[in-house]
Amino acid sequence: MNEVEQRIAELNKLLHEYGHAYYVLDKPVVADSVYDQLLHELIALEEANPSLIYPDSPTQRVGGAVVEGFQKVTHDYPMLSLSNAFDEGDLQEFDRKVRQAIGDHFSYVCELKIDGLAISLKYENGVLAQGATRGDGVVGEEITANLKTIRAIPLRLKEPVTIEVRGEAYMPKASFEKLNAQRLEQNEELFANPRNAAAGSLRQLDPKIAASRQLSAFIYAIGGDGEAYGIDGHAEMLDYLEGLGLPSNKERQRCTTIEEVVAFINKWTDNRGNLPYEIDGIVIKVDRYAHQDELGYTAKSPRWAIAYKFPAEEVVTTLLNIELTVGRTGVVTPTAILAPVQVAGTTVQRASLHNEDLIRDKDIRKGDTVIIRKAGDIIPQVVGVLLEQRPDGTVPYEMPKNCPVCDSELIRIEGEVALRCVNPSCFAQIAESIKYFVSRNAMNIDGLGDKVVEQLLRENLIADVSDLYHLSIEQLVALERMGEKSATNLVNAIQASKDNSMERLLIGLGIRHVGEKAAKIISEAFETMEAVMAVTEEQLVAIHEIGDKMASSLVEYFANEEARAVIQRLAEAGVNMTYKGKKVELIAGDHLFAGKTIVLTGKLEQLTRNEAKAKIEELGGIVTGSVSKKTDLVVAGADAGSKLTKAEQLGIEIWNEERLIDYLAT
Known part of the structure; x- marks a missing residue:
């Protein structure tokens, strides 16, 4: 290196250290003026030597050029959601199931549940390479430029590791108050809460806006197999992340009983207001990876973790009416129509009443003054009635005997609480099933909104989802508020959906x-x-x-x-009926990996974990993260831990990396 290169490298190192101490450890080691002076020196040197501006330079946090849109990112490992607990009974049931599966010799790790936006970060050789939102858990949006503006997120780790980590980006209370004060001065709409403000900031196409919002972040997990880094549990993993320079939340505790978990929850229920950021609950995880593997997963969430949600804010309003809706499965759901009221930062005019039993048990009547809260701070629901404020002349509510849409008799299936319309020709059921079919997560037919679906049914242009593929532009332009351009776009979208996997x-x-x-x-x-x-x-x-x-x-x-x-x-009609993902390539009529469940564990030396996974899947194998009786093969690299032990106990076939590479080469 020449003298300039050496000074730039030195400034990068110093500024990273000072920034980590200030933004992550909250322990400044130099005065702000010293940091600013060094940063200005680095900016001047980089302006004079643009070829020496490195991706992890502290100067790159201010936000780059405006982006045209966010690219989709498929997560290497799904970002699963957690099951929720809302009271001590839910926690006791969770604990019972865990103990039933793995015995009594284990511990939990309790952490604060940050109220922000879930993110994924990829580091390659220690340098931040990509940042993404959670999205639907499988596919998110790439927001690297915006995440680089968060000073708590290191642009370079303390070790040159390649790793994917998960965490939560959030807006501190002070930043939120400052932002809303600025918006008030500029006559702009205020953000309802810090979570919405954080999400809105990270989805700005101009990274400079995100940089101005002063966000922060906590990292709480490794994507994939933590054992590959020589770690045997969640608590050890959090210490490992801290050692890399990543920000983890210090307010955590290991507990050996559910009573200790409840005490931790009660502590933070009472003290959450004293924190400099918002939390909406406590996350409880079984600590050891070996125990996590034994407990496994459902299709949506791990069985070894649960999120306790704090009791929601409650408000009082008037119930004006009860409206009935029929879903795609025929379930008739009552909904409360309310006098508008603010709950958890949003205006609520409708709330769930769930079913007939709830209405009867709580004696909910039209005209009542009712208590409203949001379940999990998301779904508004009626939780009680203020009987002392009940007006004279109200009468108990009775659910109808017949479907509110098709007038067919409603039935209650044995073992179910809900009333159902079992008429397969019911307009509401057909409409809701078609709306679901065309929705974003299903066939993703843009432009086919709820009102258009209902119009098509009323005009007898469709009777089920297959009829969508025979619609013409001429038929569509005859519909209300449907011009030729909209009709053309819709027909094109319908035809394009035929190619979906x-x-x-x-x-x-x-x-x-x-x-x-x-x-x-x-x-x-x-x-x-x-x-x-x-x-x-x-x-x-x-x-x-x-x-x-x-x-x-x-x-x-x-x-x-x-x-x-x-x-x-x-x-x-030409709708694709085959899977368009990676195909099973059969060799001599049958491949060894075809249809087999395979687990990768430990450190692989010649292949990355993703490369090994991709090659196995190309040959028809199914790569999963935990060992069970359904596992057919375990590929164990160096320092393989509990997954290897469990495979040995279950008598599962075990390969080393060399044998895998030899086999893939044949």
Whole structure:
């Protein structure tokens, strides 16, 4: 290096150290004026030597050029959501299930649940390479430029490791108050809460706006297998992340009983207002990875973790009316129509009443003064009635005997609370099923909104989802508020959806218990709709993460002749019926990995974890993160831990990395 290069490298190192001490450790080691002086020196040197501006330079935090849009990013490992607990009873039940599965010799780690935006960060050789939102857990949006503006997020780690980490970006209370004060002065709409402000800031196309918002972040997990880094549990992982220079929340505690967990929750329920950031609950995780592997996952969430949500804010308003809606499965749901009221930062005019039993048990009547809160700070619901304020002349509410849409008799299926309309020709059920079919997470037909679907049904232009593929521009322009351009765009969108991979169609069919992740797993395993329609429950439950209830529901759905007829009509209309992901390449009629469940553990020396996973999947293997009786093969690298031990105990075949590479080369 020449003298300038050496000084730039030295300034980068110093500024990273000083920034970490200030923004992560909250322990400044130099005065602000010293930091500013060094930063200005670095800026001047970089302006004179632009070829020496490194991606991890502290000068790159101010925000670069405006981006045109956010690219989609597929996470290497899904960012799963957690099951929720709302009271001590939920926690006790969670604890009972954990102890039933792994015994009594384990511990929990309790952490504050930050009220922000979930993020994923990828570091390559220690340098921040990519940042993304959680999105739907499988696909997020790439927001690297905006995340670089968060000074708590290191641009370079203290060790040159390649790692993906997960965390939460948030807006501190002080930053939120400052931002809203500025918006008030400029006559701009105020943000409802710090969470909304953080999310809005990170989705700005101009990174300079994100930089001005003074966000922060906490990192709380490694994406994928922590054992690959020589770590055997969650608490040790958090210490490891801190050692890399990543910000983790210090307010955490290891607990050996659920009573200790409850005490931790009670402590922060009382003291959350004293924190410099918002929290909306406590996350409880089983500590050891070996225990996590034993507990495993459902299709949506890990069985070894749960999120306790703090009691929601409650407000009082008037119940003006009760409105009934019919869903795609025929369930009739009562909804409270309310005098508008602010709850948890938003105006609420509708709230869930769930079912007839709740209305009767709480004696909810039209005209009552009711207590409203948001379940999990998201879904408004009626939780009680102020009887002392009940007006004279109110009468108990009675659910109708007939469907509010088609007038068919409502029934209550044994073992269920809900009333159902079982008329397959009910307008509401057909409309809701079509709306679900065209939704973003299913067939993703842009421009086919709720009102258009209802118009098409009323005009008898469609009767089920297969009819969508026979609509013409001439038919559509005759609809209210549908011009020729909109009609053309809609027909094009419908035709484009024919090319979707099969899992989107499987989602769109609306089979009970079969969500996005399950649809993809099933599509990968069977590849064609014909094969899925012929599958047995035994074949389904043999697949990792497919349970009895889901298998039974899917087999029952395809036993229905009407459902099979709709799929046949979709196929005849040209809708794709095959999985377009990575195909199983059969060698000599059958490949060793085809349909096999394989687990990678430990450090791989010649392949990255993602490279090994991709090669196995190309040959038909299913790579999962935990060892169970359904696992067919474990590939163990250096320092393999509990997963290797469990595989040995279960008698599962074990390969080393060398054997895997030799096999892939054949």
